[in-house]
Amino acid sequence: MTFEIRIICDRSEADRINAAMAAAFLTGPARQYPTRDGMRVRLYFTADHHPDPSEAGSGPTA
Structure with a gap:
């Protein structure tokens, strides 16, 4: 499921927030x-x- 996130922050925090979001989500x-x-x-x-790593490989195989 894809969703949108909006964050309002100081310019100085933008890079740190960008990295944290990339670590938490795709x-x-x-x-x-x-x-x-x-x-x-x-x-x-x-x-x-x-x-979910527990679902890796649980799908149909080729």
Whole structure:
């Protein structure tokens, strides 16, 4: 299941948050836009859960 995540943060935190999101979820590159006040940034991630390792190899075989 794919879902969207929006995070509003200080610019200085964007790289750290990007790395944390990539570790927690399967994500594409974050889309980054300034907030209306220009003081922070909005990060938008398209994400999915990491595959469950217990389900690896449980599907049909070729």
